[in-house]
Amino acid sequence: MLNRKSVADGYPEQDHMEDGLLLVLTSPGRPVSPWIDELKKQAIPTLQREIHYAKLHVGFKDPRRPYAVVEWTETGRHTLERRWVLAQFHRSLRQQWRVKKLCLFLAASSEPVQELMLAEDAFLAAMQPNDQGNDWARVDILSTEPDQLQKSDPYTALRWEAMQGYRHWINENPDELTSIEIGNRLRKFASEHGCEFREMGPEELRREGLNLLLAVGQGAQRSPSRLYIATHQAHKSGKPLMLIGKGITFDTGGINLKPFESHVNAMKNDMGGAALTAHLFQALVKSGYDGPLVLVIPSCENAIDANAMKPGVVVKSHKGLDVFIEHTDAEGRLILADAMSYAQSLFKPGLTLMAATLTTASLRQYSNYFTGVHFASEELQKLLHQRGQKWGERFSCWEEFLPFKMANTTKAADLTNMGRLASHANIGGGSSVAAHFLREFASHPLVHFDIFCSCWNWSGDYPGVAFGATGAPFNTLFDVLRHHGQELAAVR
Known part of the structure; x- marks a missing residue:
């Protein structure tokens, strides 16, 4: 199930459920909110991963709620290329964390649809052959800028x-x-x-x-x-x-x-x-x-x-x-x-x-x-x-x-x-x-x-x-x- 929801700019405690992974998608070259910076500081250094120009800060809010923050170290790259870079992480998510629920948080962006594509990729990459269900039991996409996203993608459904x-x-x-x-x-x-x-x-x-x-x-x-x-x-x-x-x-x-x-x-x-x-x-x-x-x-x-x-x-x-x-x-x-x-x-x-x-x-x-x-x-x-x-x-x-x-x-x-x-x-x-x-x-x-x-x-x-x-x-x-x-x- 894929759900879309409008939220305030803050750690989504109610949506980051137990046995669920929170993935925060940031925009290249844009500053992030203090709570996201705090998540990066609390991340476990030995779990940090770098895939090309995507840094993934990985940690736990508690033993049953892992999270990852995506930080882009280069700007000006085509959205398809960024999708390809992050896809390498998407493929390992379910195997690495053994969780069935995914919460994707779209940080503030001048082009929110680009981050939306990265979020939808996480759901689509888990589709089973011939579309016989999805390996994720639940996927939530949270946006802090619903008006801007609606303007960029007015026919989402x-x-x-x-x-x-x-x-x-x-x-x-x-x-x-x-x-x-x-x-x-x-x-x-x-x-x-x-x-x-x-x-x-x-x-x-x-x-x-x-x-x-x-x-x-x-x-x-x-x-x-x-x-x-x-x-x-x-x-x-x-x-x-x-x-x-x-x-x-x-x-x-x-x-x-x-x-x-x-x-x-x-x-x-x-x-x-x-x-x-x-x-x-x-x-x-x-x-x-x-x-x-x-x-x-x-x-x-x-x-x-x-x-x-x-x-x-x-x-x-x-x-x-x-x-x-x-x-x-x-x-x-x-x-x-x-x-x-x-x-x-x-x-x-x-x-x-x-x-x-x-x-x-x-x-x-x-x-x-x-x-x-x-x-x-x-x-x-x-x-x-x-x-x-x-x-x-x-x-x-x-x-x-x-x-x-x-x-x-x-x-x-x-x-x-x-x-x-x-x-x-x-x-x-x-x-x-x-x-x-x-x-x-x-x-x-x-x-x-x-x-x-x-x-x-x-x-x-x-x-x-x-x-x-x-x-x-x-x-x-x-x-x-x-x-x-x-x-x-x-x-x-």
């Missing part, structure tokens, strides 16, 4: 619920979260919140020419090809903001079978883009987003079957471009291309934000800590970096580049789904080439987020997660879109 939902979808077993189940959940939300909802099955997909989406799912039985479209405030004037998410519920690689080295054991996360955009859409609707908003999710399983899509075929896309299916494990770009072409022709959005676990190559390009962003305007890039500092998430932004575009050309058709740089290049363009493939199908402004690297704890040390989904980059995107979505989607 909505944000937390939606971010947790995003993580949970990714962590779910793929035989349960099928394309059909995704549709059931979206339909239920739309019905309860006054949104319009549409489901397109095989017959309608075929009639509308979404042949790439059909091809990827043609071998799937449990999780067949579907396209879901939900709209909010569609009657409003102005260009809508469109969210598109890749919903491959499990990726075997198809006939070009994905080897273990390509993370096949984690491919239930290949619907991460759908999970992210669906929960962004839901949180925006619940928060009262006042502009036209469209959610588009193409979904299926990339299965191995006698009827599965075969390498070497040419398929005509919704846009009319012929695509050479050179490799069946480059399937995400196919379903997204058809979905975007179709949805943009219907809604003519001012801006499309697409999210997908598109390429394993992004893990090499951006590491586990950055989200790759393609084709964002300078304005959006600035917002992502600013709000990313606030929420402890990082982005690597890439612009249009002709060699990446040309890497998707082939003599066999208009485009190949296995784009590559010239043969003399040592390393392929990976995420960038795939993003440029998608751009060929866009008729309106597109920003693509390759979240493969950041949405899953590949490195094993991403802050705030023990195993599986990280929650990145939900918090930053919700903040940016809730406050700037309508202006970003405005006609330029």
Whole structure:
């Protein structure tokens, strides 16, 4: 259980329960209250720990109430880096102290959300696999500045619920979260919140020419090809903001079978883009987003079957471009291309934000800590970096580049789904080439987020997660879109 509470600036004796650890989170370069200084003086020198530039003063108020005060010896470090530093302490908390209750005290800060992220990490790092409970029996977050925290994070409950939902979808077993189940959940939300909802099955997909989406799912039985479209405030004037998410519920690689080295054991996360955009859409609707908003999710399983899509075929896309299916494990770009072409022709959005676990190559390009962003305007890039500092998430932004575009050309058709740089290049363009493939199908402004690297704890040390989904980059995107979505989607 995670509880949030407003308190006075003083030792929280009533909240620091027996058999519970008090963790005081301070802000770098800011003076602390006298009672916190006193805790530091009373700390036991032999228990003091220093992790990079975080000093932990550890002691006991009485034999059954241990505490630790975090003191930062460097300022100006990115919030994600501070989260990473403190995560090393979080992982040892339960084992070292043998306590089941955690009390986190947020000291006065000019950016209270940054300390809130460190506090939420302590809870999330204790989540059990597949979100089957939490190792902490109780976690309390105490704040002395509720007004300032509310101003910085005005939709705390909505944000937390939606971010947790995003993580949970990714962590779910793929035989349960099928394309059909995704549709059931979206339909239920739309019905309860006054949104319009549409489901397109095989017959309608075929009639509308979404042949790439059909091809990827043609071998799937449990999780067949579907396209879901939900709209909010569609009657409003102005260009809508469109969210598109890749919903491959499990990726075997198809006939070009994905080897273990390509993370096949984690491919239930290949619907991460759908999970992210669906929960962004839901949180925006619940928060009262006042502009036209469209959610588009193409979904299926990339299965191995006698009827599965075969390498070497040419398929005509919704846009009319012929695509050479050179490799069946480059399937995400196919379903997204058809979905975007179709949805943009219907809604003519001012801006499309697409999210997908598109390429394993992004893990090499951006590491586990950055989200790759393609084709964002300078304005959006600035917002992502600013709000990313606030929420402890990082982005690597890439612009249009002709060699990446040309890497998707082939003599066999208009485009190949296995784009590559010239043969003399040592390393392929990976995420960038795939993003440029998608751009060929866009008729309106597109920003693509390759979240493969950041949405899953590949490195094993991403802050705030023990195993599986990280929650990145939900918090930053919700903040940016809730406050700037309508202006970003405005006609330029």
